[in-house]
Amino acid sequence: MSHVFHRSLTQSYPTAVRGDGPYLIDSQGKRYLDASGGAAVSCLGHSDAGVIEAIREQVGTLAYAHTSFFTSEPMEALADFLIERAPQGLESVYFVSGGSEAVEAALKLARQYFVEIGQPQRRHVIARRQSYHGNTLGALAAGGNAWRRQQFQPLLIDVSHVSPCYAYREQRADETPEALGMRLAAELEAEILNLGAENVMAFIAEPVVGATLGAVPAVPGYFKRVREVCDRHGVLLILDEVMCGMGRTGSLFAAEQEGISADLITVAKGLGAGYQPIGATLVSGRIVDAIRQGSGFFQHGHTYIGHATACAAALAVQKTIEERQLLARVSELGAGLRARLQERFGDHPHVGDLRGRGLFQGVELVRERASKEPFDPALKLHAKLKKAAMARGLMCYPMGGTLDGRRGDHILLAPPFILEETHLDELVDKLDAALRSAL
Ligand code: PLP
Numbered sequence: 084m085s086h087v088f089h090r091s092l093t094q095s096y097p098t099a100v101r102g103d104g105p106y107l108i109d110s111q112g113k114r115y116l117d118a119s120g121g122a123a124v125s126c127l128g129h130s131d132a133g134v135i136e137a138i139r140e141q142v143g144t145l146a147y148a149h150t151s152f153f154t155s156e157p158m159e160a161l162a163d164f165l166i167e168r169a170p171q172g173l174e175s176v177y178f179v180s181g182g183s184e185a186v187e188a189a190l191k192l193a194r195q196y197f198v199e200i201g202q203p204q205r206r207h208v209i210a211r212r213q214s215y216h217g218n219t220l221g222a223l224a225a226g227g228n229a230w231r232r233q234q235f236q237p238l239l240i241d242v243s244h245v246s247p248c249y250a251y252r253e254q255r256a257d258e259t260p261e262a263l264g265m266r267l268a269a270e271l272e273a274e275i276l277n278l279g280a281e282n283v284m285a286f287i288a289e290p291v292v293g294a295t296l297g298a299v300p301a302v303p304g305y306f307k308r309v310r311e312v313c314d315r316h317g318v319l320l321i322l323d324e325v326m327c328g329m330g331r332t333g334s335l336f337a338a339e340q341e342g343i344s345a346d347l348i349t350v351a352k353g354l355g356a357g358y359q360p361i362g363a364t365l366v367s368g369r370i371v372d373a374i375r376q377g378s379g380f381f382q383h384g385h386t387y388i389g390h391a392t393a394c395a396a397a398l399a400v401q402k403t404i405e406e407r408q409l410l411a412r413v414s415e416l417g418a419g420l421r422a423r424l425q426e427r428f429g430d431h432p433h434v435g436d437l438r439g440r441g442l443f444q445g446v447e448l449v450r451e452r453a454s455k456e457p458f459d460p461a462l463k464l465h466a467k468l469k470k471a472a473m474a475r476g477l478m479c480y481p482m483g484g485t486l487d488g489r490r491g492d493h494i495l496l497a498p499p500f501i502l503e504e505t506h507l508d509e510l511v512d513k514l515d516a517a518l519r520s521a522l
Contacts, residue, residue, distance in 0.1 A: 154389075208240070264305035332417075420507050458492055
């Protein structure tokens with residue numbers, strides 16, 4: 084019997100023993116095509132020689148130095164790399180060990196900023212329903228996934244949730260995408276005014292919603308309007324790019340495609356590509372300046388922030404992506420994947436929607452296309468699908484999201500940027516077979 088407290092205590096897992104490009108191999112020698120990057124993590128696959136060598140070198144030179152005593156070369160170099168390429172106004176990087184920590188740091192930075200500038204009454208956070216920002220208490224409070232929050236509700240800070248920009252279900256029959264964006268930005272503004280603008284600290288949103296909806300990008304213009312609303316009321320904008328950032332949608336930051344910047348951007352998953360655990364919060368100059376000119380100290384800090392080996396790994400990952408021009412490849416492969424999905428599932432009776440950007444694609448499953456009625460949650464379709472896919476040597480990420488209390492099923496695809504066209508065929512064939520067996 085395993086002494087590991089596994090994610091599920093009722094399920095058994097194959098033992099992963101080796102990585103080979105876009106494949107993971109288990110102890111029985113079975114190969115799994117990683118079509119979800121785990122959960123949008125492994126953007127360089129599982130055996131990149133350059134990244135492995137960079138880790139080896141760093142660990143052999145300086146594995147770790149506590150950041151209350153030292154800075155380190157890889158941490159400085161990674162911060163420079165990110166800021167040189169980040170949207171306008173972002174000037175500093177706070178390194179952590181994963182996505183939830185990056186969101187916690189962003190929320191606390193927002194709060195400390197307002198305390199430092201003499202607006203301590205600003206404490207309200209607004210987020211969106213059907214969002215996911217992590218599982219630590221602050222990040223969980225921000226997220227709008229009812230199922231994840233349910234039993235922890237008494238421990239969560241009060242966060243208001245407004246509608247997500249989820250065109251498939253939110254757009255009215257008589258509404259253009261632009262009008263939907265305007266309506267949802269107006270809903271945000273109404274919530275700010277309802278709370279009293281002087282009390283609101285931040286609005287947090289994923290530019291492309293990942294875990295809870297399955298790769299849902301906003302309609303054109305939505306984020307520009309959101310930025311205007313936030314600016315009008317002095318509310319900080321936090322973009323959570325933990326899943327959709329670091330090239331996943333075809334640009335290094337997803338915000339670039341919205342034509343906006345943010346006061347804080349969180350990244351993780353693709354930053355270290357799974358070679359080391361690392362996340363980061365990119366912080367705008369005005370927040371850094373306020374803290375520098377105020378207390379001079381961010382009241383936070385974990386033991387492993389700025390871990391030298393994790394930073395060296397992430398720098399090697401990001402340089403590899405740039406040197407091999409993989410962002411262009413993400414767009415190309417993304418278009419190829421989308422075309423194949425469209426061809427195979429465009430008329431499928433249980434596929435309600437195909438959406439996404441770059442190598443971040445989602446398939447929404449419905450009981451009936453015309454009514455968009457989701458499957459009965461009791462069917463646990465997402466669990467069946469995952470099992471069927473794994474049996475066929477495919478890792479994909481089926482999830483039961485929440486649709487205002489009901490469950491809705493979707494499949495998230497976020498494969499490595501190093502795929503060949505033949506892998507796309509294999510992916511769609513295996514997904515098709517898994518769907519046939521589960522539905
Ligand atoms: N934010 C978003 C948008 C995510 O998708 C996730 C994880 O899926 C997180 C935060 C939390 O990241 P982690 O699981 O690394 O703590």
